[in-house]
Structures are given as C-alpha cells and as structure tokens.
Amino acid sequence: MTRRTRNRILLPVSAAILLVIIALVTALSGLVYTPLVAGALALLPLGLATAELRRLIADSSNILREMASIAEKNEEVINSFSHKIREPLNNLVLLGNMLRETTSTPKQQELIDTFIASTGSMVDVVNELTMETAGNITFERRGEIRFRLGPIICDTIELMKLNRNHDQSVVTYDDHGEGASEYKGDPIVIKQILIDLLSAAISGSSGRVSIKIQAREAGVRDDSEKVEFTLSSNNPVVFIGEKRQPYPLAGRLIRDCGGNWQESTTGSGSWFVFYINLLKAEKLTPPAAASTLIRGMAAEKSRKEMKDLNILLVEDNPINQRITQLMLEPLVKRLETARNGKEALDMFGTARYDLILMDVQMPVMNGLVAAEKIRRLEMSTNVHVPIIAITANAMLGDKEQCLAVGMDDYISKPIEPEVLIEKITALI
Template identity: 35%
Template sequence: MKFLNKFLLLFTFDQEEKLEVETKTTLLFTNVLNFFLFVIVFIEGIISLLEENLFFAGPLLFFSILFAFNYLYTGRKPNSLFYKEVLFTFISLTFTFFIIFGGPTNVNIIWLGTFPFISINLFGRKNGSIYSFAMFLFMIIDFIVLSQIIPGAINYSFNLEILFSIYFIFSFIIAYTLKFIFTEVMLTKERAMINSQNSKNSKEEQISDLSRQIRTPLSNITGILDILGKTNLTDDQRDYINTIHASANNLVNVVTNMVSTSKSGLKPAIEEEISFNLYATLNNTIRLFSENNTKQKFSLSFSADIPTTMTGNAIKTKQIFLNILNGIAKYNIAEQKHIGIEVSRTNTMPGNVELNFKIISTGNIPFPKEYKSEDSLYKNDVLRLNTSKHIQFLELGLTQKLIEQDGHTLLIHPDIEETTFEFGITFKENKQSISIQNLKDKISNTESFYKPSVDIKNANILLVEDNFSNQQIIILYIKNEVNKIEVAYNGKEALDKFGKAKYDLILMDVQMPIMDGFKATQKIREIEKSTNTHTPIIAVTANAFPEDKERCISSGMDDYISKPFQPEDLIGKIKHHLS
C-alpha cells in the first residue's frame, strides 16, 4: 500500500502554489486517468504494429500521442483551461473507435464500462450522466445502423449487444451511486466544518463585543482621571484619584486577561490563502440547496474580466454564501424561488481582484414592519442603518463580520418581489513575481508621499467618532497640544469633510453607523491615489486584540491605539506621524 501511495503521489507534480483540496483531487484523478489511458492505448497500438495490423496501429498510436502530450504538457499546470474537456474529447474519440471497429485484442469494448466512471467523476453526476447517456445512445446506433454501413466495422451478435448494453447500464448505476455517496459525505463534512467555524466565530464575536463595551467607558474614566490629576488638588483628593486610577487600570488588566484566556481556545487559525476556482466553489455551494429541491432554481453569471483562478480564502467565501443562502431558504416564503448570483469586477488594480457579488432572490421575505423604510431612504447611506436591522432579522451578523474583515460591507435591498444582497470580497491574482514597472510605480508612489513635517500646534486634525462622550475625552486629551480639531460623527461625514478641507492627520474610530472606519479609510486611500497624497490615519478603537490591529493596518490605516490609553501615548503617535 505504501508503494501504491508513493506511486499515486507522482501524479500530483510539484506545484508552486497552494491549491484547493477539490482542485488537487480532480487534478490527481485526471492525471492518473490520462496516464493509464496512454499506457493502455499505446500497448494496443504496439500489439497491432507487431501483428502488422496497420488499420489499428495507426489510429491507436495517434491516440496514445494525444494522451501523452495532454499528460506531459497540460496536466502539469493546475490552472490550465479546458484540461478536463480536452482529455474527455480524446477519451470519447478513442472509445468511439473501439465501439465501431473493436481492436487487435478483441477486448477493447470491455473498456467501455469505465466510461460512466470517467464522465461522472470529471463532470459531476448531472453532466456525467448526460455524456454517459449520449455514449450509450451512440453504442445502440452502432449496433443497429453503423455496423451495417461502415466498412470494417465490427458486427456484434445479438447476445453480445444485449450483454454490452446491460454491462454499460450496470456500470453507470455503480458509478452514479459511488459518486452520490462520495458527494454526500464530502458535503456533510463541509457543512459540519462551516457550522463549526460559524460557532467559533460567533463566540469570538461575543467576546470581542464584551471587551469593547467594557473598554470604552473605562477609557473615559481613566481619561478624566488623567485630566483631573493635572489640576490643583489637595493631597487627599490626589490620593483618592490615584486610588481610583489604579483600580481602573487593574480592571483593564482583568478584562484583558479574561478575554485573552477565553479566546485562547477560540481564536481561528490564520487564514490560509490558496489558489482556487471561484466558479467551481460557488457551484459546489449552490449544489447544497439545488439538488433534490425542484422549487428552488439558481443561476450564476460571471463578468468576462474575472480570472479563472484566484488566491484567497475559499472556506470563508463558501461560509459567506452558505450563510446567506441559508437565510434565504429559511425566510423566503415564496413557493417557487429563483436565486440569481451575479459576480463582477470592481477594480483593475494590479495584484488584487476586487469582486462585487449580488445575490438576487425572487419572492417576498417578510421583514417585520419596523424594519421597513420608505424607498427614498435607499438612495443614500441611510440604507446601512436599515441593513443592520435586516441582518439581525436574517441572523447574518457573523456573515457581516466575515465580509467586513477585508473592508467591505454587506448591503440588503428588500422589495416586494425580490431581495438583493450585495457585498464585496478582495482576492489576489495568481502571480508569483512583480514586474519592473510595478516596482518603479511603488518607488514613485513612496517618493510622492514624502512631505515636510508639521508642528503639532499648527496641525489640522480630523477626529472621526460617533460617541459624543468619547469625542470630548479625546479633545480634552489633545486640546493643549493641537489648536485646530474638527469632528465627524461617521465615516460618510468624514469623507465629505475630507473632500472640502486639507487635514494633516485623521483620528479614526472603527465601529460607526452609516459608514465604518474601515470603509471610510479605503475610500480616502482611493481618493489619494489620484492626487499622489497621503494623510496619516490613526485608528482609535476599543478593539484591543492583535487581529484588530492587523485589520486596521490592512485597510489602509497607518497606526493603531486601543482604549483605554494614556494621553501621552496618543500625542506621541500624532507627533510621530506628523513628522
């Protein structure tokens, strides 16, 4: 068995990029199939040549050359287009030849029984069954018509025709059954894995919310204590304040230790980015809902500029779609449902593939009356406020967090006849190297960001924070150092102000209504690309874990400070980025 395992591993080849498990499995099966068909057809051709039977030797050796070329050239490239289709074409031609003319060993038609296994494993149960039926139909036509009119065609006896027909049907039933069992097992495992991931992420979300809810008021308490400590106080008053300050700091440490301990067993593994076929991934997810459900139809369309394969987190992508489709299946009360999935590319930045997804579900989802709004509201950013209610109703809070992890937003557009779910996901192109021109562009952009230092007293700072108390605390922290501070209550308002005035630095909260800090930062960075400018953005947030900092930096922010913090730490970061 060990020898057989090592032998099969030879057909995986050494791939430079990581591949999705399903892609690896299909590639291995296709390569093994290609190799063995080459061996079988080549041996048949050599036997014909030794017997000086050129009628069989020529075609069979030609077919073996096709299999060899396909195996040695195309089979080593996991992202090759139409590899399966080309191989299947060669197989169909070879088996057609065997059906009509037989072969030098007179057992060639026996291989016809493998055709259902090949077609179903290459193309799935539905398409594989269609191709198998087409081959069976061709075999019947050959028995009845072609064998009588094609010169050199083999004439089968009636008993052999019946035997071969039963043999083919029996092979098809076995192949279909085995594929059905394998698919159900894999889908069950995949559903269990995604449900487990949902459960872990849900617990992590609750813990993060707990930490944020405690840290925000603690930040205000310690901030006021710091400010009071710098005023004229009696010795007793200063002693009281120091006691309160110490107790508050101890409480911060208790919260941090408690949450860190709770998350130690829940923190998900670092997302592994692999090369995968997005179309196949979405198709596999749709199969969970479409098979054995005649009342639910799906359509899937991709714009032409989307690459065949991309690098990203295939599991998270499946998880997002599975959760949304589960919500639709659970709450859409229409008897006949049609769900259309549209995928388009929203940017052409080198190295990244930013895609916009629309899931359009026909039929009515009965949102509660308090969740409904006038149509005019959907023409502006107030849609985000309504979306939060719809997300809560459909139990898509975790899905929203998954989408927001790389700075995108989940929007829901409800209507009487259909509901549209819209969101984005960013992937990476499958490129291992960077061109010289890209390197030049990076150097040019880096140089363009250089600017002279700004004295903190003369700096114009924008504070983006939706909580009034938090605004006042931060302003109290820095007002003695900074003369000009402007305030925005959400990301949308910050964008409006950014377009009308020049700021030397932005203090950005993360969680805000209408538009959060991640999306606002992305929008600001997009604006700056056209002007070759760069405004430092510091995240000021109660999200205090390493992954929170990573998310802030990946969205385009320059620095991060978590609540509660010392005023000197914030002022130090401001001075650092102004210089």
C-alpha cells in the same frame, strides 16, 4: 470513535479478510467454485464497512461545521463584549489622567490615584480576555492582507505582555533586516502560531524565561517564499513536545501552511525551528500626480510641531468625542470632528488636515470604508494624510484590518494619552 462504531467497521473487514484467505487457499488447492463463492461473499462485508465509513465521515463533517459555527459565535460575543467595555474604560482612563493634573490637595490626589489604580485593574482583566481569545483557533477564512513580517512579530510580543502571568518572562525579536519584507496572506495565522508556542513555553516553566525570535527567508518553493522562524531560549522550555494534548494549535497551523518543525531541548537551552510558505507581495508603484497644482500640493512637507497640527477626529460617540477634545485641544492648532465616515469624507474633500484620528465602528459609513476611500482619493495626488485608528476593537486581527485598508497606525481603547501623542508625533 465509539467502540460500537469501531466494531461495525472492523468486524465486516475481518470477515472479508477471512473470506479472501479462504478463497486463496481453496484456489491453491485446485478448487474452482469455492474461491469464487468466497470472493463474492467477501464483497458483502466490505460493502457494509464502506457504508459505515461513509456515514462516519459525514457525521464528522457535520460535527466540524457545528464546531466552526460555535467558535465563530463565541468569538463574536467576546468581540462585542470587549468593544462595549472598552468604550467606557477609555473615558475613565482619560478622565483619570486629566484629573490627576488638576488635583491640588493630598486627599484629592489619593482618591484619584485609587480611582486610576482600580481602572487599571479593569483594563488588565479585559486585556487578559483578549489574550486568551488570541490563543484560540478561529475557523473564519480571511482574505489576503498585505503585511510586513517585523511588525507582525513585534505586535505578537506586545500582545503577550497583556497577560500578567508572563510578567517575569522576556520575549525579544532579533531583526536582521528581514522584518521589512512584505508578504501577502493571513498574518493572523503567524500570530496564532507564535502565541501558542510562547504561551506553552512560558506557562510550562517556573521562574524567569527569556525567548528570542528570529526569522529568515529560506528559499522559494512552488511560487511561495519559504520563511523559517527560530525560537530559542537559554531555559529548558518545551514549545510543543511529544505528549502535549490536545494536539497543539501551532502544529496544526504550521502544517496547514505547508510547513513543518523541529524541536530540541537540553539542559542548557531549547530551540524550536519551524517554516511556513508565504506569498511575496508585489511592489507597488504610486501613480503620477494628475496636474501641476496637485504636484505642488504633494511637495515634500517639513515635519510639524504638535501645536501646528490640524487634526480631524472621526468619532460617533459624543462623550468619547468630547473627552478626546479636552485632551488634544490644548496641544494642537485646530481639532475638527466628524460623526461618521461619510462626514469625514466630505470634510476631507473641502479642508486640509495633517492627521486623522478614525474610529472604526460607526453608523452610515464605518472607519474602514472611510479610510479606504480616502486612500483612493489620494492615489492621483501623491498626498498622504496619516490616519490612526482609535477603536475599541482590540481582538486578534483588528489591527491588520485597519492597516490593510491604508491606515498608518492603530491604537486600541482604553487610550494612554502618552501613547497617542507618541504615535501622532511619529507620523508627522
């Protein structure tokens, strides 16, 4: 608020107060007309101040809408840049790993190692951009997503590792079983709160910092579950503090979720306790199989080896498709490809697959829609084919979107072959 605007509100209010005082004093003195006139005159400056306040509120609303629009556009630009740069980066990483296995001379090995190191530096830069964006508030209203608390906290810890400035810090999650609890809402808010608190604590400290995260259900409040989070450290760190400006993102989000917090810092350690209200997710009951044939198909299957797998790769980029084929074909029984979600859906209806690798951004039908349709087809069969999202979408919230439509796991490009094989093995 400018000084001019402040004066345009305070001066009429002051005049009105003065006139009211005059009215009271003259009324106590036994006069009749003077207090009536003074009281009537007091309405005029009060009206002027009210009009100015309304104008100020309208201007503030317009400014907030403009800020929301700018924030959304910036997020779209960064998201688009991240997607476009991760596609070729993914190919460079995969090719570098394959070339390393085929080199024969020391000179070739040196050149390949240099190539891989340079590519790794590019990956670090893109990851840092993702990390910085994750700490910014977004004004987008997201739909309700079904999520488990434990994976959300673990994903946040992994996201913190993307920032090289946090290499000397250790963040752990002490899970006592509450991590398996399922809730319904916007898990991105929880990530943004934790990222803001952890980033502030680590950035404001020198040397190695260790922080432990704990969570517990602390009762029911207005049909919502009160969930309490505790961040503790043996180091005297500051998570929010009293002088941090502008007002911390974490504080605003906690209060928007109907919660509050307490912070304590001593010479031997620090504690930050906050609670938010979350909706408990209802338990899902899978439908019964539709026929004897389908029940036979849905019989419990034994775990398979990589070499026995039939995999469907859904990828619209022919270069990405070919490089993934070069990586996986020597390891599995059969690898078939689809160029979009519609082709994948058609192939799913005519063949049996042990696992699907699904890109997200594709023409005709994207991976999110395709995965959701596959899960609907499976509802009456009790058959469940694992789906792993392999995508260049790596911004905050992308993983939750994939899991919300029924995908089993998510890996962002650039892909580390060992990580992909580890995820496939965990699901089969």
